Amino acid sequence: MRARPVLLAASLIAVAVGLIPLGYLAIRAGEAGWPRIAAEVFTQRTAVLAARSIGLALVVTLACVVIGVGSAFLVVRSDLPWRRGFGVLAALPLAVPTYVAGFSWVSTVDGFSGFWAAALVLTLCSYPYVFLPVAAALRGTDAAQEEVSRALGKGAWRTFTGVTLRQVRPAVAAGALLVALYVFSDFGAVSIVLVDTFTRAVFTAFSLGFDRTGALVLSTVLVVLTVLLLTGEGLTRRKGARYARPGVSRPPTRIALRGLRWPFIAALAAVSALALGMPAASLIRWLSAGVSRPGSLGEIAAATGNSLFVSVAGALLTTLLALPVGLYAARSPGFLSAGLERLTYLGHALPGVVIGLSLVFFGINVAYSLYQTVWLLALAYAALFLPLAVGAVHAAAAQSPPALEDTARSLGRRPLYVFRTITLPLTLPGVGAGAALTVLTCMKELPATLLLRPTGMDTLATELWTHTSVSEYAAAAPYAALLVLIAAIPTWALSREVISA
Amino acid sequence: MKKPLILLVAAVLTAATLSACGDEPNVAGDKKIIVYSGRGESLIKPALEKFTKATGIQVEARYGDTAQMASQLIEEGGRTKADVFISQDAGGLGAVAKKGLLAALPADTLAKAPKEFQSRAGQWVGVTGRARTFVYNPDLVPVADLPKSVFDVTQPQWRGKVAIAPTNGSFQAFVTSLRVGQGEAKAEEFLNGLKANGVQIRSNNIQIVQEVADGKLPAGLVNHYYLHEIAKEKGIAPETMKAKLHFFTPGDPGNLVNVSGAAITMNSANDADSKALVDFLLGAEAQTYFANEVGEYPLSASVPAAAGLPTFAGIKPPAIDLNDLDSLEQTVALIKKVGLA
Numbered sequence: 001m002r003a004r005p006v007l008l009a010a011s012l013i014a015v016a017v018g019l020i021p022l023g024y025l026a027i028r029a030g031e032a033g034w035p036r037i038a039a040e041v042f043t044q045r046t047a048v049l050a051a052r053s054i055g056l057a058l059v060v061t062l063a064c065v066v067i068g069v070g071s072a073f074l075v076v077r078s079d080l081p082w083r084r085g086f087g088v089l090a091a092l093p094l095a096v097p098t099y100v101a102g103f104s105w106v107s108t109v110d111g112f113s114g115f116w117a118a119a120l121v122l123t124l125c126s127y128p129y130v131f132l133p134v135a136a137a138l139r140g141t142d143a144a145q146e147e148v149s150r151a152l153g154k155g156a157w158r159t160f161t162g163v164t165l166r167q168v169r170p171a172v173a174a175g176a177l178l179v180a181l182y183v184f185s186d187f188g189a190v191s192i193v194l195v196d197t198f199t200r201a202v203f204t205a206f207s208l209g210f211d212r213t214g215a216l217v218l219s220t221v222l223v224v225l226t227v228l229l230l231t232g233e234g235l236t237r238r239k240g241a242r243y244a245r246p247g248v249s250r251p252p253t254r255i256a257l258r259g260l261r262w263p264f265i266a267a268l269a270a271v272s273a274l275a276l277g278m279p280a281a282s283l284i285r286w287l288s289a290g291v292s293r294p295g296s297l298g299e300i301a302a303a304t305g306n307s308l309f310v311s312v313a314g315a316l317l318t319t320l321l322a323l324p325v326g327l328y329a330a331r332s333p334g335f336l337s338a339g340l341e342r343l344t345y346l347g348h349a350l351p352g353v354v355i356g357l358s359l360v361f362f363g364i365n366v367a368y369s370l371y372q373t374v375w376l377l378a379l380a381y382a383a384l385f386l387p388l389a390v391g392a393v394h395a396a397a398a399q400s401p402p403a404l405e406d407t408a409r410s411l412g413r414r415p416l417y418v419f420r421t422i423t424l425p426l427t428l429p430g431v432g433a434g435a436a437l438t439v440l441t442c443m444k445e446l447p448a449t450l451l452l453r454p455t456g457m458d459t460l461a462t463e464l465w466t467h468t469s470v471s472e473y474a475a476a477a478p479y480a481a482l483l484v485l486i487a488a489i490p491t492w493a494l495s496r497e498v499i500s501a
Numbered sequence: 502m503k504k505p506l507i508l509l510v511a512a513v514l515t516a517a518t519l520s521a522c523g524d525e526p527n528v529a530g531d532k533k534i535i536v537y538s539g540r541g542e543s544l545i546k547p548a549l550e551k552f553t554k555a556t557g558i559q560v561e562a563r564y565g566d567t568a569q570m571a572s573q574l575i576e577e578g579g580r581t582k583a584d585v586f587i588s589q590d591a592g593g594l595g596a597v598a599k600k601g602l603l604a605a606l607p608a609d610t611l612a613k614a615p616k617e618f619q620s621r622a623g624q625w626v627g628v629t630g631r632a633r634t635f636v637y638n639p640d641l642v643p644v645a646d647l648p649k650s651v652f653d654v655t656q657p658q659w660r661g662k663v664a665i666a667p668t669n670g671s672f673q674a675f676v677t678s679l680r681v682g683q684g685e686a687k688a689e690e691f692l693n694g695l696k697a698n699g700v701q702i703r704s705n706n707i708q709i710v711q712e713v714a715d716g717k718l719p720a721g722l723v724n725h726y727y728l729h730e731i732a733k734e735k736g737i738a739p740e741t742m743k744a745k746l747h748f749f750t751p752g753d754p755g756n757l758v759n760v761s762g763a764a765i766t767m768n769s770a771n772d773a774d775s776k777a778l779v780d781f782l783l784g785a786e787a788q789t790y791f792a793n794e795v796g797e798y799p800l801s802a803s804v805p806a807a808a809g810l811p812t813f814a815g816i817k818p819p820a821i822d823l824n825d826l827d828s829l830e831q832t833v834a835l836i837k838k839v840g841l842a
Contacts, residue, residue, distance in 0.1 A: 106708075110717060192704060194702065194703075194704055204668050204842065206568045206572055207566075207567075207568035207668070207669075207670055210568055210572070210595075210596035210829065211829075211830060211833065289735070290735065290736075291733075291734065291735065291736030292733070292734050353569055356569075356573075357569075357572055357576055360573055360576045360577065361576050364576065364577050364578070364580050368580065372582065447569070450564075450565045450566065451565065453563070455561050455562070455563040455582070456561050456562065456563065462564075466541060466542045466543065466564065467543065469541050470541045470543045470730055471707050471711075471727075471733075471734045472543060472734055474734065475543075
């Protein structure tokens with residue numbers, strides 16, 4: 001195995017960006033001093049909050065795996081009617097911010113609150129994190145292995161659990177990890193349905209007594225939870241083999257559903273109705289019940305343009321930083337590359353407000369000329385969403401055979417040329433998928449955006465917040481609708497990339 | 502595939518670089534100021550536009566959540582670009598003042614608002630009053646049964662009927678005032694009483710008023726102007742709302758009045774433009790706007806409260822100095838201890 005100094009150096013830069021929030025936490029926790037940390041962290045309340053966050057993450061992740069794997073299998077590997085349409089529908093909930101979904105449930109169902117309410121909303125919003133990578137992996141698996149299993153006399157179910165699931169296990173684990181980390185960091189849904197999770201406690205601590213130090217010290221516990229989760233996922237991943245596609249593979253066979261097709265159609269339709277129909281119905285009700293109106297068409301267009309602009313800038317930067325990390329992890333598997341990859345995940349479970357403040361700190365003390373410019377906001381998005389792009393790059397690179405690059409190198413091509421002519425074209429679809437995922441996640445982000453946006457710049461997410469915070473729901477509805485519709489474009493591209501054979 | 506991608510990257514880079522060329526902050530007398538507002542854009546922007554129209558001073562405003570914005574200002578310290586900080590409550594102003602980041606306001610500015618609604622050191626001044634009150638639905642609560650004091654809601658007839666928003670700043674300020682005015686023991690007894698009486702928990706005041714108006718909740722402890730806000734969204738007069746406001750007996754601790762306020766940062770201490778804005782917010786035009794369009798109490802003595810609201814004198818807020826409400830940490834500890842948040 002060759003050393004890859006350029007990849008390693010570039011990876012280190014990316015990891016440094018991902019670790020800005022942790023550096024900030026370390027500085028502020030250090031100032032707080034050990035007695036304060038101990039008083040804040042080693043309490044019964046902390047234990048209860050942590051247990052609740054872990055419990056919620058567990059329930060939501062399990063539900064997302066069931067729904068995500070199930071719909072991916074139906075869409076990619078069965079003869080389900082309208083499966084392309086269902087594939088797009090299954091990815092679309094990613095475009096719905098949890099605060100919009102949570103609010104629509106609360107305003108529709110009386111007494112909708114508590115742990116299970118949060119679990120429902122979070123599952124409906126985040127199961128595409130599992131659906132998308134698993135659908136991609138199912139499409140990429142080699143049909144030959146399943147045929148061997150069937151030829152050896154195993155039934156359809158045994159083949160599914162013994163061969164198919166095993167092949168896509170890394171994709172399931174990667175998706176599940178993103179879901180669990182997302183649940184740790186979510187504030188939108190849990191604040192609306194009133195579940196005290198760790199992140200809600202962090203947000204509350206800011207407004208409760210303007211206790212910034214307490215909030216930051218509490219956040220360190222989220223980092224610890226993330227480390228535990230990453231270790232757990234790392235243990236399962238080590239057992240999974242690499243799944244590079246050897247040569248040309250045939251499109252996999254599809255299972256005939258026969259009489260089961262209608263129940264399955266009903267199930268998929270029900271999930272989409274709850275995940276998409278519910279928010280849509282709410283927006284229509286907001287519009288019809290209120291008399292407030294959004295700003296002029298010009299203002300709406302400006303907010304839309306700004307949303308697209310900051311999200312694309314954020315996604316470009318994130319992808320640029322993620323490329324070396326993902327490639328390094330795929331091409332030089334080992335302790336170092338795996339460690340670097342994991343480090344980019346550490347900030348992902350932190351609440352947006354903490355990421356935002358850490359970048360305020362960074363902007364004021366290190367990069368003042370970038371402060372309150374789009375660049376610093378893009379950097380915040382990178383620190384937050386690096387894992388989304390790293391995971392996509394890694395998966396894409398792992399599926400493209402390294403032998404091609406080695407051959408080119410042995411024929412005397414320079415590394416950059418090999419990267420441009422072989423690595424990039426082969427991984428581009430995967431990289432693009434990661435970038436699309438990042439764009440739509442940036443678009444929904446609120447707390448860090450509020451803290452870091454250039455003064456006077458409104459995005460769809462900030463306009464939505466502006467109006468809902470003063471009960472102007474009719475004025476907020478168009479922004480929410482636009483946010484979902486525009487986020488639907490990358491989502492649609494993502495699902496098409498994944499599903500079309 | 503490749504060309505459009507390169508064009509996109511180029512376009513984003515160019516646009517981002519252009520937008521990076523911001524204005525020089527904190528320049529005195531340049532007819533330009535930067536305002537950090539912890540209050541909603543829909544409430545503040547009209548007042549800022551009136552200000553620009555009246556004075557020709559351009560305002561660049563960034564909006565956010567008061568608590569997070571206070572954290573941001575503290576994090577920015579001496580390098581902040583903000584000239585003026587407008588806050589949802591006195592607590593946010595106090596937190597920033599404590600770090601020595603706010604300038605002392607000129608005496609003539611402070612003279613525009615009552616003494617009890619400004620910082621003792623003159624570092625911030627109240628702009629509007631926000632009264633604590635009892636919101637109820639007359640279909641579910643007979644007017645004859647309305648509580649005379651906020652302490653009455655811990656009695657058995659209110660069991661499970663009253664909602665609070667304990668994570669909300671306004672509730673915390675109220676609890677702090679109880680601790681300061683009535684003593685720690687009485688405040689804790691009251692919170693325990695609420696808890697034991699099955700008080701309903703909601704995430705914010707709006708939700709409580711909305712549910713009371715919809716008949717889903719009999720009553721709640723909230724700030725007074727949310728009724729105005731919701732009526733406005735429904736396009737009806739506040740008087741026709743199903744939810745009604747009830748103020749306790751004059752002088753009752755439940756009638757606490759907190760303020761939204763404004764302050765000038767240290768960096769902008771000598772900028773006449775910043776002072777002009779704070780003066781304007783306390784002037785007749787802005788005060789009338791806050792009273793009639795936002796439904797809050799004007800703090801300027803010469804502007805009357807909105808029709809339908811009792812006067813300040815009528816509700817007689819408890820004699821509490823807002824400067825003494827800076828012990829939020831103990832309040833938070835108490836609310837957590839009792840198990841309401």
